[in-house]
Amino acid sequence: MLVEKITSRQNPLVKRFRRVRAGDERHHIFLEGLRLIEDAVAAGAHFETVAFTSALETSERGLQLLDELQKIPCRGAHVPPQVMQAIADTQSPQGIAAIVSRPFYELAEMFAARPTLVVIADGLQDPGNLGTIIRTAEAASADCLVTTRDTVDPFNPRALRASMGSALRLPIITDVAGADVAQLCREHQIALVGTRTSPARMAVMIEDAARAEKTCAYTEADLTIPLAFILGREATGLADETAADADRFVYIPMRLHIESLNVSAAAAILLYEAARQRQFINMK
Numbered sequence: 556m557l558v559e560k561i562t563s564r565q566n567p568l569v570k571r572f573r574r575v576r577a578g579d580e581r582h583h584i585f586l587e588g589l590r591l592i593e594d595a596v597a598a599g600a601h602f603e604t605v606a607f608t609s610a611l612e613t614s615e616r617g618l619q620l621l622d623e624l625q626k627i628p629c630r631g632a633h634v635p636p637q638v639m640q641a642i643a644d645t646q647s648p649q650g651i652a653a654i655v656s657r658p659f660y661e662l663a664e665m666f667a668a669r670p671t672l673v674v675i676a677d678g679l680q681d682p683g684n685l686g687t688i689i690r691t692a693e694a695a696s697a698d699c700l701v702t703t704r705d706t707v708d709p710f711n712p713r714a715l716r717a718s719m720g721s722a723l724r725l726p727i728i729t730d731v732a733g734a735d736v737a738q739l740c741r742e743h744q745i746a747l748v749g750t751r752t753s754p755a756r757m758a759v760m761i762e763d764a765a766r767a768e769k770t771c772a773y774t775e776a777d778l779t780i781p782l783a784f785i786l787g788r789e790a791t792g793l794a795d796e797t798a799a800d801a802d803r804f805v806y807i808p809m810r811l812h813i814e815s816l817n818v819s820a821a822a823a824i825l826l827y828e829a830a831r832q833r834q835f836i837n838m839k
Contacts, residue, residue: 556605557623558631564641568632572606572642573652576712584710587644587652593620594720600628601656608639610650617650644712657710660700660726666739670698672829673783675736677797679818681789685709686717687819688786693721695826696837700725701783703733703797734735736783736799746782749793749801750821766836773805778829789818 559817561568576585583603584640586592595602605624613615639648679685685707692700702709709718709727740747751770785801787793792815793801807816807824816824830838 556602556627556629556631558633561606561632561634561638564638566638567718568604568606568630569634569638569641571604572652572654576642576644578708578711582655582657583654583673584715585644585652585712586641586655586715587712588649588716589616589620589651591715591720591723592624592651592653593695595626595653595655596620596623596752598720598723600723602627602653603656604630604632604654606632606634606642608634608636608648608650610636620651621775625800627729655830658723658727660699662677662736662739664732665699665726665728666743666745668698669743669781670745672697672820672826672833673740673780674700674826675703675733675747675783675785676700676709677733677785677793678705678788679786680707682707682709682711682714683717684789684817684819686714686719686722689714689718689725689727690721690821691823693725693827695823695830696833696835697725697826700727701731701736702727702729703731704737706730732819733797740783744781746780746802747800748776748778748782748784749798749804749807750784750786750825751792751804769802770804770806773825776805776818778825778832782829784822784825784829786818786822 572585575583576582586595588726611621639650642652674686674697676688689700689709708715709722709729715722737747753796785793785796785797809816
């Protein structure tokens with residue numbers, strides 16, 4: 556890492572950090588904080604630029620991270636606290652931020668590798684929810700996560716913080732047409748499992764006899780087969796066109812006065828039931 560000193564908030568590099576942080580450069584992502592940047596180093600991310608303050612040099616952990624970054628061929632900038640405030644997305648920056656290349660995976664190549672547990676985030680809007688789902692998906696040994704169009708960016712700063720670094724390790728394919736991922740699931744014999752968490756919505760759905768035959772509680776479903784859980788939008792659940800692609804549906808039983816579970820909580824329940832049925836293989 557080649558380090559220069561930058562003292563002005565108007566420096567072009569500071570403006571570049573802010574553009575990447577805002578999501579204006581699709582091929583790069585903004586990272587902030589010791590944990591995320593440690594995770595990025597461990598994951599072998601391609602670093603373009605690192606900005607840090609003297610505060611990083613006051614702890615053993617910070618010095619160790621700087622030592623690791625010195626081995627990486629990238630641009631470095633030593634900045635004062637006021638410049639870091641202009642760069643950072645948080646109220647109390649930890650003294651380090653970075654621009655790294657966005658991880659990229661081809662949808663067709665990922666499915667050619669024959670995944671057995673896929674998570675499809677369909678229209679989710681809350682970055683905290685999506686980041687938590689990504690973290691849970693990695694913990695439960697999912698093979699990959701797919702986001703459909705109109706889903707929040709899993710690499711925005713809030714989603715990245717919620718994922719606790721999992722977004723840098725779990726293969727994620729973004730901005731996919733729902734019909735395309737459904738077609739690939741059919742081609743590779745991956746069951747599309749629609750998820751329902753609201754008892755009220757379940758009652759409406761099972762008025763359709765055909766859907767009722769394909770619906771059961773999540774504990775009664777065979778989750779050992781290759782499958783893809785489809786998680787719908789927080790407020791409305793699965794869209795009708797998405798539900799039409801599902802091969803079967805599972806629901807999470809709950810007391811009748813509860814409208815629904817948070818989508819990230821529902822994802823955790825379903826993913827860990829799949830992991831349990833698979834005897835927690837690949838979780839060491």
